[in-house]
Amino acid sequence: MDMETICKLIDDNDVQFIRLQFTDILGHLKNVAITKSQLENAFNNKIMFDGSSIEGFVRIEESDMYLRPDLDTFVILPWRPSEERVARLICDVYDPEGYPFQGDPRYQLKKALEEAEEMGYIFQVGAECEFFIFHTDESGMSTNITHDKSGYFDLEPIDLGGDIRREICLVLSKMGFEVETSHHEVAVGQHEVDFKYSNALKAADNIMTFKLAVRAIAKKYGLCATFMPKPLEGENGSGLHINMSLMKDGQNIFYDRNDPKGNGLSQEAYYFISGIMEHIKAMTAINNPTVNSYKRLIKGYEAPVYICWSCKNRSPLIRVPASRGCATRVELRSPDPTANPYLVLAACLKAGLDGIKKCSEPPEQVSSNIFKMKKSERRKLGIDNLPDNLEKALKELKKDEVIKEAIGQHVLKCFLKLKKKELKEFRNNIAAWELNKYLNY
Incomplete structure (x- = not known):
C-alpha cells in the first residue's frame, strides 16, 4: 500500500471516515477517528492524542x-454503512521527539522481530481464537x-451460530483474511474461526481486527x-492457541526429515520448545492476564x-501438530483471548530464541494423558505446573529477565501496576457466590 493507492480506494468507495487504531498495554483496541479531509495530516504523522488518558501510557505532564x-x-x-463508509489504519505510537513510544505493545513486538531477523529468522504465526x-x-x-446449546462440530438447526460464523468469515475475507475453518466449539455457545498464518506482526494485527469484527457482527444480530x-x-473456557514456526532462506527450519528422534523436527525446533x-x-502473566484467566487453567x-510437550496428544502445554514439511509448527495452548497479542508473540519469540541461543534441550515428550496421571507420576517425570493464579504469575514475571526484556521496562512497570490494582479490586x-454461600451463616 502507498498513499496514492489508499487515496484512490477512499475516493472510489465513498470513504468519509478513517479510524486510526492502536492497542494499549492491556490489549484494548483504541482509535482516533478522522474525516477524509484530515487524511494528509495522518499521512504526515501529525495526528495527536492525549496519552495520559490511556491507562498505562504516560503522565499528564508528558x-x-x-x-x-x-x-x-x-x-x-x-x-x-455502504454509503459514507468507514476505513481503518493501524498505527504505531510515537513521542513528540519522533521516537517510538516504549509503551506501545506493537513496538515491543517489532523489537523482538528485529532480533530474530538479525539471527536470520522470520517468525510466522497462526492463531486459533475461541469466543462465546x-x-x-x-x-x-x-x-x-x-x-445456543450446541456442542463440538454441531450443525444447524442445533447450532444456531452457523449464520453468524458464516458472516464473520465473509467479512474477514473482504478484509484480506484467508479463513481456513470455522466451527462450533466444545462448550455451549462457544465458537472458533481459524485464519491462515502470516508474519507475526500481521498475525497480531489480525487478532485485534478479528476480535473487533466478531463483536461487530454479533451486535448486528442483537447478540x-x-x-x-x-x-x-x-464448561470449557476460550483459548487463543498460538501456532509458531521460524523461516530461514524461505524454508521452515522446524522441519527435519532426518530427525534421529523420529519426530520430523529440527534441532532448532527442540531448542525453541525448550526456551518456551x-x-x-x-x-503466563502475559498469556493469561486476568483473574478470570485462571478459572480456565484448571x-x-x-x-x-502442566508444563510439558508432545507430538501426539492435546493435554500438554505445547503440542506439535502432525503436519510436517512447510507446515511444521509448535502450538502453545495456554494463552487466552484477553491477552495482548503483541506482547504474547514478543514473549514467545524471545523465549524461543533464548532456547536456540543456549542450545537447551527440552525434556522427553509426554505421550499419555497428563490429566489422568497421579501427582507422583508427574513428579517422577519432572512435570511442573503453570502458576494457578494471577498473583503467582506476576511474581514469576518479575524474576525472568528474558520476558521482561521482551515487553520492555515501560510496559513491565505499567502492566504490574495495573494488574496489582486489578487484584486489589478482586479481593475487595x-x-x-460468597453471598449465596455465607450470607446466612
Whole structure:
C-alpha cells in the first residue's frame, strides 16, 4: 500500500471516515477517528492524542503522543454503512521527539522481530481464537444466557451460530483474511474461526481486527460476543492457541526429515520448545492476564495445566501438530483471548530464541494423558505446573529477565501496576457466590 493507492480506494468507495487504531498495554483496541479531509495530516504523522488518558501510557505532564499509520493495514470496514463508509489504519505510537513510544505493545513486538531477523529468522504465526456468544437484555447489555446449546462440530438447526460464523468469515475475507475453518466449539455457545498464518506482526494485527469484527457482527444480530476466558462454570473456557514456526532462506527450519528422534523436527525446533518451557511461568502473566484467566487453567477442561510437550496428544502445554514439511509448527495452548497479542508473540519469540541461543534441550515428550496421571507420576517425570493464579504469575514475571526484556521496562512497570490494582479490586469485591454461600451463616 502507498498513499496514492489508499487515496484512490477512499475516493472510489465513498470513504468519509478513517479510524486510526492502536492497542494499549492491556490489549484494548483504541482509535482516533478522522474525516477524509484530515487524511494528509495522518499521512504526515501529525495526528495527536492525549496519552495520559490511556491507562498505562504516560503522565499528564508528558501527554502528547503521535500516531503513525502503517499504510499496509488500510482496510474498509465491511460491516459499516455502504454509503459514507468507514476505513481503518493501524498505527504505531510515537513521542513528540519522533521516537517510538516504549509503551506501545506493537513496538515491543517489532523489537523482538528485529532480533530474530538479525539471527536470520522470520517468525510466522497462526492463531486459533475461541469466543462465546450470549443473548442481550432489553438494554442491549450481555446476559449469561448462551445463544445456543450446541456442542463440538454441531450443525444447524442445533447450532444456531452457523449464520453468524458464516458472516464473520465473509467479512474477514473482504478484509484480506484467508479463513481456513470455522466451527462450533466444545462448550455451549462457544465458537472458533481459524485464519491462515502470516508474519507475526500481521498475525497480531489480525487478532485485534478479528476480535473487533466478531463483536461487530454479533451486535448486528442483537447478540454479544465475548472473549472472556471462562464465562461459564462447568464448561470449557476460550483459548487463543498460538501456532509458531521460524523461516530461514524461505524454508521452515522446524522441519527435519532426518530427525534421529523420529519426530520430523529440527534441532532448532527442540531448542525453541525448550526456551518456551523454561520461560513459560513468567510468560503466563502475559498469556493469561486476568483473574478470570485462571478459572480456565484448571484440570478437566482441556486447557493446559502442566508444563510439558508432545507430538501426539492435546493435554500438554505445547503440542506439535502432525503436519510436517512447510507446515511444521509448535502450538502453545495456554494463552487466552484477553491477552495482548503483541506482547504474547514478543514473549514467545524471545523465549524461543533464548532456547536456540543456549542450545537447551527440552525434556522427553509426554505421550499419555497428563490429566489422568497421579501427582507422583508427574513428579517422577519432572512435570511442573503453570502458576494457578494471577498473583503467582506476576511474581514469576518479575524474576525472568528474558520476558521482561521482551515487553520492555515501560510496559513491565505499567502492566504490574495495573494488574496489582486489578487484584486489589478482586479481593475487595463481594461475589455472588460468597453471598449465596455465607450470607446466612
